[in-house]
Amino acid sequence: MHSTDALIVGGGPAGLTAALALRQCGMDVTVADALHPPIDKACGEGLMPDALAELRQLGVELSPEDGGVFGGIRFVSHADQTAGVEAAAEARFPRRKDWPGREDCLGRADCQDALGVKRPLLHQRLEQAARQAGVRLRWKTPVQLLPQGSVLLAGEECRYGLLVGADGQSSRVRRWAGLESGQVLSRRFGFRQHYRVEPWSDVVEVHWGQSGQAYVTPVGGNEVCVATVTHTPHSRVDALLEELPWLRERLTPGRELLRTDRERGALTTTRRLRRVATGRVALLGDASGSADAITGEGMAMAFRQALLLAESVERLPMNAALERYNRHHPEILRLPQRMAQVMLLMDRWPALRRRAIHALETEPQLFARLLGVHVGAESMGHFVVTRGPQFAWRLAVARSQAG
Numbered sequence: 001m002h003s004t005d006a007l008i009v010g011g012g013p014a015g016l017t018a019a020l021a022l023r024q025c026g027m028d029v030t031v032a033d034a035l036h037p038p039i040d041k042a043c044g045e046g047l048m049p050d051a052l053a054e055l056r057q058l059g060v061e062l063s064p065e066d067g068g069v070f071g072g073i074r075f076v077s078h079a080d081q082t083a084g085v086e087a088a089a090e091a092r093f094p095r096r097k098d099w100p101g102r103e104d105c106l107g108r109a110d111c112q113d114a115l116g117v118k119r120p121l122l123h124q125r126l127e128q129a130a131r132q133a134g135v136r137l138r139w140k141t142p143v144q145l146l147p148q149g150s151v152l153l154a155g156e157e158c159r160y161g162l163l164v165g166a167d168g169q170s171s172r173v174r175r176w177a178g179l180e181s182g183q184v185l186s187r188r189f190g191f192r193q194h195y196r197v198e199p200w201s202d203v204v205e206v207h208w209g210q211s212g213q214a215y216v217t218p219v220g221g222n223e224v225c226v227a228t229v230t231h232t233p234h235s236r237v238d239a240l241l242e243e244l245p246w247l248r249e250r251l252t253p254g255r256e257l258l259r260t261d262r263e264r265g266a267l268t269t270t271r272r273l274r275r276v277a278t279g280r281v282a283l284l285g286d287a288s289g290s291a292d293a294i295t296g297e298g299m300a301m302a303f304r305q306a307l308l309l310a311e312s313v314e315r316l317p318m319n320a321a322l323e324r325y326n327r328h329h330p331e332i333l334r335l336p337q338r339m340a341q342v343m344l345l346m347d348r349w350p351a352l353r354r355r356a357i358h359a360l361e362t363e364p365q366l367f368a369r370l371l372g373v374h375v376g377a378e379s380m381g382h383f384v385v386t387r388g389p390q391f392a393w394r395l396a397v398a399r400s401q402a403g
């Protein structure tokens with residue numbers, strides 16, 4: 001019989017960072033995943049400065065050589081296939097001096113950079129860090145969850161003090177532990193494709209087309225990742241690029257699209273659960289709730305949840321620790337889920353999207369402050385009190401100009 005303090009079901013970004021965080025508080029940890037590393041997945045592959053800082057806290061050091069460095073976000077609204085770009089707004093991440101208390105993110109003095117890292121490489125780095133930290137890793141080992149709480153690893157019973165369900169969107173642990181109850185606020189379809197092309201921009205570009213969004217993240221000196229999110233399962237990357245000729249042209253400087261791997265797809269949801277822990281079971285990462293992929297926050301939320309879980313377990317006996325985790329977990333999801341709702345409104349109402357991007361274009365300072373909220377440099381409450389009226393005014397002006 002296998003016995004461990006913490007059994008983690010799922011060795012994706014959530015499971016491996018939870019393993020690192022729980023090891024840091026002295027637990028014996030086992031991670032089991034049905035797949036073999038390095039594990040790839042459909043993802044936009046952007047790690048914001050705050051996510052990089054959290055990884056550093058967990059002992060995972062990424063450097064600019066691991067991917068493509070970017071310094072901000074650009075929103076680009078496209079009218080239709082022929083009219084091209086109708087509005088574009090850009091903001092850069094806050095500089096470290098404007099961001100008190102934040103650790104260096106890329107080991108540099110100035111923490112304003114973010115990094116696009118291909119998922120297999122990120123997985124390799126996380127796996128390496130977990131192995132070095134003494135986590136027991138069981139790959140190609142699907143976990144079987146039996147009635148009455150027993151769990152089998154490769155057919156062998158496993159005793160655990162804590163079971164963490166980090167098994168993704170369609171979590172079986174969630175169902176097995178009776179934690180399904182909650183709401184799915186949105187459901188869309190995401191695809192990802194890499195292209196061999198020199199990044200033409202040092203920001204992540206989010207292109208708003210008629211049927212969805214395509215965002216471009218630099219992941220190396222000569223490679224970019226394009227992730228698309230739409231409401232239709234058949235609208236793959238190529239179909240959305242047809243709606244975005246401006247972007248398609250950037251991807252084909254030599255007249256041909258040079259794909260560097262095969263396209264991958266996945267469902268993306270905005271999901272809220274009533275509870276994320278019960279008995280000796282806690283959910284983490286996509287299994288514990290999510291925000292639409294367009295927010296680019298999935299992995300960062302998982303890292304914060306891993307740190308919260310470990311901090312709770314370190315401070316309190318298990319029952320109280322999981323209650324604390326359950327209580328504070330919604331705070332991690334709140335802002336990304338609100339952002340998802342705003343982005344989905346912009347997706348549904350092109351006029352609103354045009355107005356919002358116009359407003360941000362004419363007030364770049366405002367956009368920079370909003371980006372600061374996104375990466376945790378400023379609270380939403382502070383932004384609303386100090387800049388809310390200005391933003392509302394800008395939206396109104398943009399509306400009357402559009403009218």
Ligand SMILES: Cc1cc2nc3c(=O)[nH]c(=O)nc-3n(C[C@H](O)[C@H](O)[C@H](O)COP(=O)(O)OP(=O)(O)OC[C@H]3O[C@@H](n4cnc5c(N)ncnc54)[C@H](O)[C@@H]3O)c2cc1C
Pocket residue numbers: 009010011012013014015032033034035039041042043044045046047141142143144166167168169172189190191192227228229265266267268284285286287293296297298299300302
């Ligand atoms: C198109 C798209 C773009 C995105 N862009 C971004 C982005 O730019 N930035 C960002 O931060 N996030 C992004 N996300 C979200 C991000 O990909 C997820 O939030 C992240 O992968 C969640 O990690 P996870 O470990 O919770 O789940 P997963 O990565 O899904 O890992 C779950 C693991 O559990 C394993 N598993 C499942 N069941 C079992 C079982 N019974 N036994 C053993 N193992 C099991 C699976 O094999 C898998 O390895 C995007 C998502 C999509 C779809």
